[in-house]
Amino acid sequence: MGYPGKAKKLFDTPNHPWQKARIDEETEIVKKYGLRNKKGVWKFQSELRKYRSNARSLLGVMSTGMAGEESHYAREAKQILGKLQSYGILKDDAKLEDILALRIDDLLERRLQTLVYRKGLANSMKQARQFIVHGHIAVNGRKINVPSYMVLKTEEESIGYYIGSPVTRESIAKKPAPVAAKPGKAPVKAGAEEAPKGE
Structure with missing residues (x-):
């Protein structure tokens, strides 16, 4: 057990430090959603993995027929679905299987x-x-x-x-958009007049 006052890491980092396909995908997500860095991507990926893992575990138990409608497994499934539905990530008529089809974009769209x-x-x-x-x-x-x-x-x-x-x-x-400047000159705002040159 670690020191209880120390903040725990809330996300998992990639297993391999250099994978071009993964790095390119993460870079596109950072650009698309204006994230500060890739740590934001990893946080939401870990959150998505947690939802999927819980859904798979519940589906496995409920498929055996051992869990009834009043069991704690059924209540846990309703809680997960209710949470995702309250955020608008899942539709109101969604089922537990729909959690497995979620993508990281579905979570990032609710930020x-x-x-x-x-x-x-x-x-x-x-x-x-x-x-x-x-x-x-x-x-x-x-x-x-x-x-x-x-x-x-x-x-x-x-x-x-x-x-x-x-x-x-x-x-x-x-707000005026910046106008492209000539090479070597700083961009100027639209409608702004160039200052007269000194003699």
Whole structure:
């Protein structure tokens, strides 16, 4: 037994340090969902493995006919399904077998950062992360500054800007996009005039 005050690692790292196919896949996920690093990928992969492992164990026990509808196995299966359904990861009529078909994208789509971008509250995934970390996003009127916060299905409609935040949907829509500059010059904002050169 380790020291009880020491935080335990909540995810498993890859078994092999160098596998090109895995590294490329993880890099694409990091870019697609605006994750800070690959540690975020490993956390959700470990979470997904845990759900799949529990589902396989329960399916194995329940297939033998030893577990009735009132057994603790049936209650545990309902709890797992209820949790995933409350997050919107599974449909309301989903069965235990559907957990085995889940992909990491199904979990990542329920992150607050992803939903902020999908709802048009930010222009990019990276901007969505910035807004959340800087305290501009609220869920049910409560400020949330954790990009990986898992949003419940009932909370999805209540995602918005925090009261008092200077960020609004109109302000990010009017933000000028950077214009490509000539080689050797810094990019300038659209509509900005070039400063006159000194004599």
